[in-house]
Amino acid sequence: xxxxxxxxxxSPLPGRGxxxxxxxxxxxxxxxxxxxxxxxxxSSLFARLGPHQSTDFLIDPIELPFALHLRPDPQDLVxxxxxxxxxxxxxxxxxxxxxxxxxxxxxxxxxxxxxFSRDLEVSGDTxxxxxxxxxxxxxxxSIAEETAAMFGRPGRAILSRLRRSYIxx
Amino acid sequence: MSLAELICPAGTPAALRxxxxxxxxxxxxxxxxxxxxxxFPGLNFTPAELAEAVAYAHARGTKVLLALNTYPPAGKVxxxxxxxxxxxxxxxxxxxxxxxxxxxxxARTHPGTRLHLxxxxxxxxxxxxxxxxxHFGVKRVVLPRxxxxxxxxxxxxxxxxxxxxxxxxxxxxxxxxxxxxxxYLTGQSTNMDGVCSPASDVEYKRHEDGSMSSQLxxxxxxxxxxxxxxxxxxxxxxxxxxxxRPEGYYAFEExxxxxxxxxxxxxxxxxxxxxxxxGRQRSKSYVRGVVTAFRxxxxxxxxxxPADMADLVALTEGQKQTQGAFETKKWR
Numbered sequence: 001x002x003x004x005x006x007x008x009x010x011s012p013l014p015g016r017g018x019x020x021x022x023x024x025x026x027x028x029x030x031x032x033x034x035x036x037x038x039x040x041x042x043s044s045l046f047a048r049l050g051p052h053q054s055t056d057f058l059i060d061p062i063e064l065p066f067a068l069h070l071r072p073d074p075q076d077l078v079x080x081x082x083x084x085x086x087x088x089x090x091x092x093x094x095x096x097x098x099x100x101x102x103x104x105x106x107x108x109x110x111x112x113x114x115x116f117s118r119d120l121e122v123s124g125d126t127x128x129x130x131x132x133x134x135x136x137x138x139x140x141x142s143i144a145e146e147t148a149a150m151f152g153r154p155g156r157a158i159l160s161r162l163r164r165s166y167i168x169x
Numbered sequence: 170m171s172l173a174e175l176i177c178p179a180g181t182p183a184a185l186r187x188x189x190x191x192x193x194x195x196x197x198x199x200x201x202x203x204x205x206x207x208x209f210p211g212l213n214f215t216p217a218e219l220a221e222a223v224a225y226a227h228a229r230g231t232k233v234l235l236a237l238n239t240y241p242p243a244g245k246v247x248x249x250x251x252x253x254x255x256x257x258x259x260x261x262x263x264x265x266x267x268x269x270x271x272x273x274x275x276a277r278t279h280p281g282t283r284l285h286l287x288x289x290x291x292x293x294x295x296x297x298x299x300x301x302x303x304h305f306g307v308k309r310v311v312l313p314r315x316x317x318x319x320x321x322x323x324x325x326x327x328x329x330x331x332x333x334x335x336x337x338x339x340x341x342x343x344x345x346x347x348x349x350x351x352x353y354l355t356g357q358s359t360n361m362d363g364v365c366s367p368a369s370d371v372e373y374k375r376h377e378d379g380s381m382s383s384q385l386x387x388x389x390x391x392x393x394x395x396x397x398x399x400x401x402x403x404x405x406x407x408x409x410x411x412x413x414r415p416e417g418y419y420a421f422e423e424x425x426x427x428x429x430x431x432x433x434x435x436x437x438x439x440x441x442x443x444x445x446x447x448g449r450q451r452s453k454s455y456v457r458g459v460v461t462a463f464r465x466x467x468x469x470x471x472x473x474x475p476a477d478m479a480d481l482v483a484l485t486e487g488q489k490q491t492q493g494a495f496e497t498k499k500w501r
Contacts, residue, residue, distance in 0.1 A: 048181075108454055109452075116399050116424075116486060121375060122373055123375060126371040129368075133211070134209070134210070
């Protein structure tokens with residue numbers, strides 16, 4: 001399935017704005033905890049970001065009811081869920097299926113290949129995207145598994161189930 | 170039979186460890202500056218990272234080759250000399266060089282270190298290769314991707330050094346080390362700054378109909394239909410209109426990757442000593458997948474078995490692959 005096909009299947013639903021804001025409120029405490037943990041365990045990745053530590057990235061998992069706003073500034077780290085209609089002006093945007101984005105973070109999938117296949121879409125400051133990709137790619141281990149482990153057995157079970165259901169294009 | 174060493178790319182320390190663990194005989198990498206031809210944002214090694222990488226690789230019997238394969242601007246050689254001195258101090262196993270001045274400096278200053286001639290030198294004739302061997306002590310040449318296997322076999326008979334050929338990744342048909350297409354649009358040099366289509370000048374735009382255009386320094390170099398596979402935003406792989414081709418066409422080359430997995434036995438028989446996988450700019454996932462596949466294939470061949478090769482097309486540019494000139498000069 002291409003990104004375009006996936007996007008075209010989506011249609012506005014009544015009350016969607018309220019549902020999106022509710023979803024953001026539910027996940028926000030988790031996101032804050034996750035990003036602080038990753039930053040403390042993998043502080044070396046900030047060096048590869050260079051001047052783009054202060055860039056606002058919009059990470060848009062197309063099937064989720066919200067997007068993610070990331071500003072990887074070690075002095076003022078931001079990772080928050082935002083409704084798409086209230087997303088901040090981003091320096092760079094990265095769009096794709098949620099599990100693809102997760103696999104890219106963990107280097108289980110290749111970003112260039114996902115771009116060639118059109119499953120991954122980037123816009124805005126390409127250098128910022130390339131720096132973020134290279135910074136994450138230099139992380140040893142699995143950020144997804146570290147995140148899941150923060151929530152114990154239920155977290156690991158959810159990740160395992162998500163991975164089993166993921167079929168690369 | 171040649172050694173058929175597997176030479177693998179590493180853009181980051183984690184990618185280097187991945188390549189080593191996947192079975193690379195040697196890994197090639199570069200510093201975070203203009204001394205190498207993959208001077209991309211967020212990529213490459215600090216000297217401290219390279220020191221750790223050399224220790225990791227050597228502890229596992231893997232060599233580390235340092236790419237110093239760009240050309241210093243006239244009179245500005247210090248960066249390249251410092252990089253060579255640092256590499257020698259850290260114990261890299263060879264330098265991959267293109268510029269004669271850099272080769273001469275290393276040959277004189279670090280005479281015990283191997284020199285490999287980069288594909289960026291575009292040395293494709295026995296005469297050219299012998300010149301580098303005679304004057305700088307080059308021990309291996311990385312051949313341009315424009316030669317057939319019979320031509321490689323003939324060159325091997327006429328040169329005193331080892332041969333390395335690309336087997337996977339960028340097709341690279343331009344006259345390497347001479348291409349100035351990026352300079353025209355961005356003012357930066359592939360050959361002196363180490364950046365082909367610098368990311369800071371690249372922009373992708375999605376259109377209402379689902380198509381996507383790629384631009385370099387404000388110039389549109391391709392537009393991919395909604396269901397069309399994409400390629401890198403390089404001018405050589407752009408699609409252009411002309412009065413006689415209003416529909417748009419690939420004026421130089423197509424987005425397609427080299428894959429010589431089926432030609433490995435013939436390349437070994439022709440006297441190729443080492444197989445190079447392109448892609449320092451790619452992810453650990455790419456490194457793991459491609460190195461693992463070719464490690465198995467080379468081991469199969471060396472053991473006299475038919476190579477059982479994984480399908481790598483999903484990792485290729487434009488999701489298309491070719492054997493290019495290695496199969497026939499009429500490949501296009």
